[in-house]
Amino acid sequence: MPSRPRDADPLLGDLSEGEILRAILSRTARGSHTLLGPGDDAAVVAAPSGSVVATTDTLVHGPDFRLAWSSGYDLGWKAAAVNLADIAAMGARPTALLVALAIPRDLRLSFVERLADGFREACAALAPGCAVVGGDLTVSDVLTVAVTALGDLEGRAPVTRAGARVGDVIAVAGELGHAAHGLSVLFGRFRETGTGVPLPVDVSALGSGESAALQAQLRPSPPIGLGAFAATAGATAMMDVSDGLALDARRMAAASEVTIALDAATLGDDPLRALAGGEDHALLAAFPPGMLPSGFRPIGEVRARGDHDLLVDDAPVDVSGWDPYRDWDSTAG
Amino acid sequence: MPSRPRDADPLLGDLSEGEILRAILSRTARGSHTLLGPGDDAAVVAAPSGSVVATTDTLVHGPDFRLAWSSGYDLGWKAAAVNLADIAAMGARPTALLVALAIPRDLRLSFVERLADGFREACAALAPGCAVVGGDLTVSDVLTVAVTALGDLEGRAPVTRAGARVGDVIAVAGELGHAAHGLSVLFGRFRETGTGVPLPVDVSALGSGESAALQAQLRPSPPIGLGAFAATAGATAMMDVSDGLALDARRMAAASEVTIALDAATLGDDPLRALAGGEDHALLAAFPPGMLPSGFRPIGEVRARGDHDLLVDDAPVDVSGWDPYRDWDSTAG
Incomplete structure (x- = not known):
């Protein structure tokens, strides 16, 4: 040989x-x-x-x-x-x-x-x-x-999606929409014109906001330690935001049999991107009023179940998240 | 829509x-x-x-x-x-x-x-x-x-590959070489001549030994319950035979710093197939002498470490098992 x-x-x-x-x-x-x-x-x-x-x-x-x-x-x-x-x-x-x-x-x-x-x-x-x-x-x-x-679980009960109660505060820890911004930078700036074939990333061509967004997409840093901390602080429901805040908040509302009402003013400069953008893996949680722990910021509240799982500024929203079976086209590069 | x-x-x-x-x-x-x-x-x-x-x-x-x-x-x-x-x-x-x-x-x-x-x-x-x-x-x-x-583990210590001791009996529970026989039936009988493209299996074309071998390849039934049973019975080392008895017994011998000596007469009608054939997921174990539990059959013994990890009928063997990085050719169909 x-x-x-x-x-x-x-x-x-x-x-x-x-x-x-x-x-x-x-x-x-x-x-x-x-x-x-x-x-x-x-x-x-x-x-x-x-x-x-x-x-x-x-x-x-x-x-x-x-x-x-x-x-x-x-x-x-x-x-x-x-x-x-x-x-x-x-x-x-x-x-x-x-x-x-x-x-x-x-x-x-x-x-x-x-x-x-x-x-x-x-x-x-x-x-x-x-x-x-x-x-x-x-x-x-x-x-x-x-x-x-x-x-x-260190002796605690697991915090599921199903425990949110009417009157709870809805809060989030971590970024919303940054990873999706990073993905749009990749798709918009680093593909061959016409074919759509991905091209290597030229970091020097990026502004600081774009660099941060790219980092959020390629090397996300969700606040892992805050998960156990939130449980200790009394979170009634929790999940990570993998497919976009709108889709994942709807899932929590459905599992908990409540309506989740969000306040768009709390969702940063680009509320639509925060609602639709997946892959940040922020922690979305519900806490009893007055019990919000450090690291979490309020973005809404839990209401009795109405006609819609999710409201943003008191109106239903039609923002969908990512579904690989529907949204991915291997022929599109 | x-x-x-x-x-x-x-x-x-x-x-x-x-x-x-x-x-x-x-x-x-x-x-x-x-x-x-x-x-x-x-x-x-x-x-x-x-x-x-x-x-x-x-x-x-x-x-x-x-x-x-x-x-x-x-x-x-x-x-x-x-x-x-x-x-x-x-x-x-x-x-x-x-x-x-x-x-x-x-x-x-x-x-x-x-x-x-x-x-x-x-x-x-x-x-x-x-x-x-x-x-x-x-x-x-x-x-x-x-x-x-x-x-x-139900309170027991894990049984690793590294615990076989000189004088232990080497034993096996489950089939050896049947899954490999099944694979040879598939490769030999159910591929298009020339191209090698796999063809659907015609069960009616098979003898009973071939059917059993095919079943061992496609739906293996390793003796899962005997793992915990062997541990309770005092197994000193154990592993499943996934890549062929020769290769896996060598791994146990190397981890335990011993030589494993097998008796070919205990390996069935086709000892070479039993030694080389992977994917049966039989349990290979070492037991102190006189402690062999039901379900396991003796196939050899543990000796002080010599020049070779593995002996069969007191002679070194050159039988290799399956390595996906070396052995798989996606162009060969």
């Missing part, structure tokens, strides 16, 4: 699964809840309060990200962040991530190394103590990152 | 994410460990012994299965089974599955309905009490099923 050519940054197709896994695992940190880390058939994670919160969310090349726009680091960071936000939205503390990678063989080793760095640093920045405890690696023509996040 | 054409079995691309999810969720059962099931940001699963065992494994169309050969039901069943086996191999009892689906829009609703049926029935048959508690749905040109399984 000919010896493999030496290459400082080999193609994944020239490596074995074991070689790729070793490169990834050398970049994972040990979490404070990790009882048994990567390398066996399964990991073991502490669940001190006798239950575990679990969620899964996947990023697929095309509908969810483009390699022309996202680095491996960006992708690892974002895949961690969106899953951590779902754990936080239950009022739990994230304890562990499991990462299933399906990767084309024409990517290079440095890509997955930076991906692992993104996971590690997102955990360190957003959810200290949480770490990647396991994963899976397989080959696919479509780069796919499926993450499962685990969390601990 | 024109109304959607009515179709008894619509294309996924003509449905919203919510409609597809409702069809899937109506087919999930509630598990005995489920504290909060699907529908919120995350699920909550009981972890009565204060820790949770967690693993993830992905099936990708192409390297892991073909739609010409696997039904939706087969795919759901297999995706459940391979993950349940990893939980069992730690000596744990499976409690919950999370299922991330990336599905092309040109598949039909009935496909994901049958996929959900496969998950539900595999849990009922192989790991009663375990159930799908959450999931994620996104669109992709490559059908990808990423599953995370959770389990409970």
Whole structure:
């Protein structure tokens, strides 16, 4: 058998699964809840309060990200962040991530190394103590990152979408509409005219607002720690805003059998973008009056169920969010 | 907007994410460990012994299965089974599955309905009490099923690969080489001559041994319950045989810093197939002498570490298993 050519940054197709896994695992940190880390058939994670919160969310090349726009680091960071936000939205503390990678063989080793760095640093920045405890690696023509996040409720009851009560204050922690702004910058400024093919991002061409929006889209930083804090402070309902405030507030209203009434003046310079824009993963929560904790700002109130799930300035709104099955067209580039 | 054409079995691309999810969720059962099931940001699963065992494994169309050969039901069943086996191999009892689906829009609703049926029935048959508690749905040109399984150790220590001790008996529960035999039937009998394109399976063309092998490949039934049983019985090391007995026994030997010596006469009619064939997800375990529990059959012994990780009939063997990065060629059909 000919010896493999030496290459400082080999193609994944020239490596074995074991070689790729070793490169990834050398970049994972040990979490404070990790009882048994990567390398066996399964990991073991502490669940001190006798239950575990679990969620899964996947990023697929095309509908969810483009390699022309996202680095491996960006992708690892974002895949961690969106899953951590779902754990936080239950009022739990994230304890562990499991990462299933399906990767084309024409990517290079440095890509997955930076991906692992993104996971590690997102955990360190957003959810200290949480770490990647396991994963899976397989080959696919479509780069796919499926993450499962685990969390601990620290003895509290989970905060669902269904607990909002008439008279509660509706509040939010984190950004609204920034990630969508970032996406519009990418679609508007960094695609080939005519074909729509994504082009590499030239950061020097961006204003500071656009740079911040791009950061919110590529490396979102939801306020993960505020999830457990809100639960302790008495949140009656909570969820993360992944598909846009309007759509997600409607979901909370429907689950809680109430009407949610928002005040457009609290939604920043561009209320429509705040209502429609997804992917910021802000925390949307309901609190009893007078119990709003630090980090959350009021944006509305809970009313008895009326004809509409959602009102903005007392009027029904028709703002829809993102639906991959309806909205994504792989032929459109 | 024109109304959607009515179709008894619509294309996924003509449905919203919510409609597809409702069809899937109506087919999930509630598990005995489920504290909060699907529908919120995350699920909550009981972890009565204060820790949770967690693993993830992905099936990708192409390297892991073909739609010409696997039904939706087969795919759901297999995706459940391979993950349940990893939980069992730690000596744990499976409690919950999370299922991330990336599905092309040109598949039909009935496909994901049958996929959900496969998950539900595999849990009922192989790991009663375990159930799908959450999931994620996104669109992709490559059908990808990423599953995370959770389990409970019921107060026991996890059984890793690293605990085999000199003098232990090496034993196995479940089939060896049957799934590989099934794969060879598919590749040998149900592909178009010349192009290699997979053809639908004609069951009537198969003998009974071939049918059983096909079943082992498409709907494996590893002995999940024997994992916790083996741990209780004192197993010192355990893993599931996913990549072939030779490769996986070598991994156990390396982790335990011992040599594993197998007896070919215990490996059935086709010892080479038993050594090389992956995907049966049998349980490979080490037990102190005289402590072999029911359901496990002896196939060798643990010796002090020598020049080789693995011996068969006292000789080194050169049998390799499956490596997706080296062995899968998407152009070969």
